[in-house]
Amino acid sequence: MTTYILRRILISLPIILGITIIVFLLANMMPGDAVLAMISSDTPMEADLIKLRQGQLGLDLPLYVQYGRWLGNLVHGNLGFSFQTGEPVARMIVTRIPATLELMGISLLISIILGVILGTVSALKQYSALDYGLTLFGFTGISIPDFFLGMILIFIFALKLKWFPTSGMVTAGTDFSWGDNLRHLFLPGLALALVRTSVFMRYTRASVLEVINDDYVRTARAKGMTEFVVIARHVLRNALIPVITVIGVSLTVLFAGAVIIETIFQWPGIGLMFISAISLRDSPVIMGYVLVSAFVVLIANLLTDVVYSWVDPRIRYE
Amino acid sequence: MAHLLEVKDLVTRFYSDRTTIHAVNGISYTLDEGESLAIVGESGSGKSVGVMSLMGLIRYPPGRVEGGEALFKGRDLLKLSPSEIRKVCGREIAMVFQDPMTSLNPVLPIGLQLGESLRKHMGMDKAQAQVRAAELLALVGLPNAADRLKDFPFQFSGGQRQRIMIAMGLACDPSLLIADEPTTALDVTIQAQIVELVKELQQKLGMAIIWISHNLALVAGMVDKVIVMYSGYIVEQAPVDDLYERPLHPYTLGLLHAIPTLEQRNQERLASIEGMPPDLRKPVTGCPFAPRCPYAIEKCLQAIPPLQAVGPQRTSACWRAEELRGVHTFGDKL
Numbered sequence: 001m002t003t004y005i006l007r008r009i010l011i012s013l014p015i016i017l018g019i020t021i022i023v024f025l026l027a028n029m030m031p032g033d034a035v036l037a038m039i040s041s042d043t044p045m046e047a048d049l050i051k052l053r054q055g056q057l058g059l060d061l062p063l064y065v066q067y068g069r070w071l072g073n074l075v076h077g078n079l080g081f082s083f084q085t086g087e088p089v090a091r092m093i094v095t096r097i098p099a100t101l102e103l104m105g106i107s108l109l110i111s112i113i114l115g116v117i118l119g120t121v122s123a124l125k126q127y128s129a130l131d132y133g134l135t136l137f138g139f140t141g142i143s144i145p146d147f148f149l150g151m152i153l154i155f156i157f158a159l160k161l162k163w164f165p166t167s168g169m170v171t172a173g174t175d176f177s178w179g180d181n182l183r184h185l186f187l188p189g190l191a192l193a194l195v196r197t198s199v200f201m202r203y204t205r206a207s208v209l210e211v212i213n214d215d216y217v218r219t220a221r222a223k224g225m226t227e228f229v230v231i232a233r234h235v236l237r238n239a240l241i242p243v244i245t246v247i248g249v250s251l252t253v254l255f256a257g258a259v260i261i262e263t264i265f266q267w268p269g270i271g272l273m274f275i276s277a278i279s280l281r282d283s284p285v286i287m288g289y290v291l292v293s294a295f296v297v298l299i300a301n302l303l304t305d306v307v308y309s310w311v312d313p314r315i316r317y318e
Numbered sequence: 319m320a321h322l323l324e325v326k327d328l329v330t331r332f333y334s335d336r337t338t339i340h341a342v343n344g345i346s347y348t349l350d351e352g353e354s355l356a357i358v359g360e361s362g363s364g365k366s367v368g369v370m371s372l373m374g375l376i377r378y379p380p381g382r383v384e385g386g387e388a389l390f391k392g393r394d395l396l397k398l399s400p401s402e403i404r405k406v407c408g409r410e411i412a413m414v415f416q417d418p419m420t421s422l423n424p425v426l427p428i429g430l431q432l433g434e435s436l437r438k439h440m441g442m443d444k445a446q447a448q449v450r451a452a453e454l455l456a457l458v459g460l461p462n463a464a465d466r467l468k469d470f471p472f473q474f475s476g477g478q479r480q481r482i483m484i485a486m487g488l489a490c491d492p493s494l495l496i497a498d499e500p501t502t503a504l505d506v507t508i509q510a511q512i513v514e515l516v517k518e519l520q521q522k523l524g525m526a527i528i529w530i531s532h533n534l535a536l537v538a539g540m541v542d543k544v545i546v547m548y549s550g551y552i553v554e555q556a557p558v559d560d561l562y563e564r565p566l567h568p569y570t571l572g573l574l575h576a577i578p579t580l581e582q583r584n585q586e587r588l589a590s591i592e593g594m595p596p597d598l599r600k601p602v603t604g605c606p607f608a609p610r611c612p613y614a615i616e617k618c619l620q621a622i623p624p625l626q627a628v629g630p631q632r633t634s635a636c637w638r639a640e641e642l643r644g645v646h647t648f649g650d651k652l
Contacts, residue, residue: 215420221375222415223435223486224408227400237425312425313470 001306008302016294023290024067027283033059035083057083070287079291080284082277089288092273097292099169100262100269104254106185107193112247114193115200119243120236122201123208134201141198146257150191150264157187167266188265192257196250203246207239214238241312248304252297320392322493322526323349323372328386328396330364330371333379337599341367343550344386346625351493354520354527356537356558358573359547362595365530366416368547369496371396373411374403390494409439412487416499418479422471428455428482429467432489439490454485458515477508481515488519495520496528501536513540534570535577538562543631546570549596549606552625556632566634566642568611605637613638 035053054060058069073080079089122134158166164187165171170180211217212235220234259271266272270289277285309315326346332339342364349355357365370376371383372395388395390411395403407413415421423431432454433447442450448467455463458481471479480500487495497516501509517540520527531537537544537558544561546554546569554567565571572591593610596602605611608618617637625635636642 215415215417216423218375219415219421219483219486220423220434222373222407222413224404224406224438225434226404229434233426234423238423241425313427314424314472 001309005302005306008305009298012298016291016298019294020071020287020290021067024070024283024287025063027281027286028063028066030278030281033281035059070284074291079288082285083282084280084285089284092285093270093288093292096268096270096273099267100255100258100271103185103188103192103262103267103269104258107189107196108247108251108254110189111193111196111200115197116204116236116240116243118197119201119204120208120231120239123205123212124231126209134205138198138202138205141194142202144195146191146195147260147264149194150188150261153187153191154264167264169268184267188261188267191264192254192261195257196254199246199250200243203243204239207242208235211235211238237311241308244307244311245304248300248307251300251303252293255293255296321348321389322351322353322391324387324389325368325372326387326389328368328371328388329384330367330376330381331384332381339598340601341381341550341598342371345545345547345550345552346386347545347552347555349494349526349528352520352524352526353543354529354541356529356531356541356544357547358531358534358537358544360532360595362549362598363547364550365532365547366498369413369498369528369530373407373413373496374398374400375413405439408435408492409490410492411494411496412490412492413496413498414480414483414487414500417503418476418483418500419503421483422479424471427468427470428474432467432482432486435486435489450489451485454489455482457488457519458482458485460485476504477511480504480508480512484512484515484519488523491523492525494526494528496530498530499532502532509536516540534562534573546573549602550598551606551635552633553607553636554632554634555625556629556634560629560632564643566628566632566639567607567636568613568638568642569607571642572610605635613642 033054035050035057051060058066061069070080077090079093081088082092118134122131125131154166157163165184167184169184170176171184174180216238217230217234220230225234258269259274261267262269262271263275270292273285274289276282277289325348327344328342328346329344330342332341345364345368347355357368359365367376367381372388372390374395376383383396386396390406395406398406422428429448429451432451433442433444436442436447436450437444440447440450451467452464455466460466460478460481466473471482474482480503483500484497487497495516500516501512504512513536516527516529527541529537529541534544541558543555543557545552546561546567548569554561554565554570556566561570562574565574569591575589576591578588591610592612596606596609602622604619604621605614605623608614611618613636615638621637623635623637625633626639628634628639
């Protein structure tokens with residue numbers, strides 16, 4: 001198993017390298033650069049001053065030299081410095097990633113628990129009013145883009161009802177407290193979780209229906225097992241195998257979705273950092289984010305495979 | 319002496335797409351302690367549904383037990399609550415299913431699947447259940463039983479899996495073991511091994527057995543009496559030797575005809591019963607077998623023949639049962 005994981009990581013390295021090249025090119029093909037993004041059009045700046053600043057940041061060098069420099073630094077564990085603030089990119093990521101992980105983790109946890117339970121109930125009560133209701137909820141959830149859902153939630157719960165704050169992670173000017181933090185987490189977490197819940201629910205339902213009439217389920221009933229044991233131990237253990245793949249894939253989608261949701265809710269995570277880096281043409285920060293997301297994809301896939309082989313002995317790696 | 323199991327007028331129906339499937343249409347039989355019974359019939363004759371009804375394994379929708387009673391040790395199984403029937407299933411009545419490839423849970427180790435019923439019904443703890451599970455596997459002739467408890471079903475062959483299923487059935491020392499075509503999915507040599515194993519275990523443990531099969535030849539050597547089912551009805555019921563010697567229903571006769579023999583020459587076509595199995599959606603007005611029966615007369619199409627005594631301990635549902643006594647039989651063929 002360990003060799004398998006190591007091999008998978010090694011195979012992924014060239015892929016990550018390729019991703020960084022593509023993103024580096026794309027980021028530099030955008031019109032404007034970091035220096036132009038810094039200055040306001042109201043206060044024109046001397047052309048030679050702009051040149052000087054571009055030279056200081058290395059922006060006048062050919063692209064392949066710039067990329068080579070970035071890669072060289074990366075090998076030494078240095079992600080570079082933000083063009084805008086001069087802050088080390090590594091530190092920017094490390095300080096912001098807990099917020100993103102909190103948001104992602106909570107919504108993933110909620111959507112897995114809710115999705116699996118609702119999907120199972122929906123399958124067990126197939127064609128009942130409850131099943132139709134959940135199906136409607138599921139399709140609605142899948143169809144609404146999360147940024148739109150986020151705005152609706154802000155409008156209803158933050159602006160109209162004033163139950164939850166509109167943005168941020170804690171109330172400004174107060175000391176950190178978990179209660180306050182969770183209140184801020186609620187709306188963005190809900191926006192991210194709802195879509196995922198619908199997806200997991202639909203897949204769980206289909207999967208449970210597929211195995212519910214299998215022979216081994218009948219065997220379990222013939223042994224006199226209670227309905228709970230039949231469902232939890234015999235049906236779900238088999239039905240959740242395909243759902244695990246869906247959860248694994250959705251990890252990456254969730255990471256991408258967090259960018260949008262963090263922007264809408266001004267959640268100070270890595271996604272918000274990424275969006276502002278793009279508008280400021282801050283390519284070291286952009287590259288840092290891309291590297292992190294490439295790792296997220298890699299880890300998500302690896303995790304899926306490991307969990308998969310753990311729940312399904314038939315594909316267990318020797 | 320009271321019977322171990324007494325089934326009276328059992329009726330089970332399935333409902334789908336606004337049609338009703340008449341799967342079991344009022345069957346009655348008895349079984350004594352330690353006795354073995356074969357229920358024989360073609361696919362769709364209601365033989366499996368008949369026994370699954372007893373164990374509460376017919377689920378609504380789409381199926382429902384609609385009438386009759388099934389007295390097991392004096393208690394009507396059909397009237398038990400779900401939690402009461404769960405105490406009988408696996409404990410006093412155990413069932414071995416047709417396809418050992420799919421009847422074991424693919425993602426759970428067999429030790430756990432075996433131990434499950436021991437822990438529930440016998441109040442054993444995990445360790446005790448594993449010890450007993452190993453004993454059971456050894457009992458059904460699985461080599462290195464104790465080392466294999468952590469293995470998964472896919473690591474066993476088909477015959478081994480059926481042995482595991484049988485071990486599971488025997489786990490709580492039931493007084494009735496129902497074997498639902500346990501050899502159908504296996505090849506012929508393994509079939510013979512499984513049949514021998516069950517016979518041997520019955521002698522050793524003394525439980526009653528209901529053996530469901532579509533193969534009259536297979537059950538010949540191992541049961542005391544035979545019930546022949548067709549279209550959800552019992553058409554003939556007889557002690558095993560009498561049945562083979564002198565079948566008193568044209569359908570049984572047809573089934574016996576269909577058994578190939580070693581003496582048969584290669585070119586000879588295998589004998590079969592002409593016609594199609596009955597459509598269970600239509601309620602019958604006459605004998606269900608009449609459309610395929612070479613002996614059918616006008617009366618057979620008009621009235622359902624009742625199951626009536628035609629000899630000691632035997633019944634037949636045929637208007638012309640008495641006339642069949644003169645027909646050539648195949649007792650010597652087996």
